[in-house]
Structures are given as C-alpha cells and as structure tokens.
Amino acid sequence: MVLPIVVGLGATIIALTAKATIAAYRQYLHLTPVMIATLNNIKLINLESSMSSMNKADPRYEHYRYIRSKYPNRGFTDPMTEQEALLILGIEGDDILNVNKKMIRDRYRKLMILNHPDKLGSLYLSQRINEAKDVLDKSYMVNK
The missing domain is CATH 1.10.287.110 (DnaJ domain)
Incomplete structure (x- = not known):
C-alpha cells in the first residue's frame, strides 16, 4: 500500500529535477562569456584593444601577441x-x-x-x- 505512494513521489521528484535541470541548461546556453564573467564578478579585458595600442610595425609585436595568446592573464x-x-x-x-x-x-x-x-x-x-x-x-x- 505504501510502496505505490513512495514510487509515485520518487518519480515526481525525478521528473521535476530533470525539468529544472533542462530549463537551467537552456538558459545557460544563451549566456555570453561577458554575462558569465559578470555573474562571477570577473572583470574581462579585451586583449585586442590592449594590443591595438601597440604599433604593428614594432618588431616585438608578434612576440607580445604570441605571449598574450599562450599564457592567461590571471x-x-x-x-x-x-x-x-x-x-x-x-x-x-x-x-x-x-x-x-x-x-x-x-x-x-x-x-x-x-x-x-x-x-x-x-x-x-x-x-x-x-x-x-x-x-x-x-x-x-x-x-x-
């Protein structure tokens, strides 16, 4: 007598959890990296804008670009x-x-x-x- 009620409650809990997980995942897919960074209190810098201040004719430009792309700025x-x-x-x-x-x-x-x-x-x-x-x-x- 109690078994059908327990199974029914278990199935309901699993269904609601799955529904909430799917809804959260769908919302996550629409987040941009800027939104994710903002939610985590992370300030993003644009590497291209910081590199744009440097002259492309500078012989060190390619070296700096390589270093900035290879190693994280954190x-x-x-x-x-x-x-x-x-x-x-x-x-x-x-x-x-x-x-x-x-x-x-x-x-x-x-x-x-x-x-x-x-x-x-x-x-x-x-x-x-x-x-x-x-x-x-x-x-x-x-x-x-």
Missing part, C-alpha cells in the same frame, strides 16, 4: 594546481608526457637562478616557483 590559484605548476615551470606539449624529477629539478634551478631574491628577484615569484616544484614532486605524473 593571478595564481590557491592551492596551486598541477596545470598551473606545469605552466610556471614551462613544461608543456610533449614535455608533459616525459616529465620526471630531473626535468622538474632542471627547470626549477633555471628559474630560481633568474628569480632568486638574493639576486634581486621577486620573493613572491620565487615562492610560487618553489610551490610549483613541490606540487609536481608530489604529483602522480612524476610518481607513476
């Missing part, structure tokens, strides 16, 4: 992710498939020579480089 995440650690140490492409402790140590040393606080480098960047090395040393990619 702050560090906390806690640091493996993806961000790889980006900080400059490990990308086929290097990711062959990453090992020696490669991490070599990239770490190279960056620390350039950014060490004793050599007038940034303390913040050196801390982030250290954190990237620690994250990758504990990573499954290295310890397979």
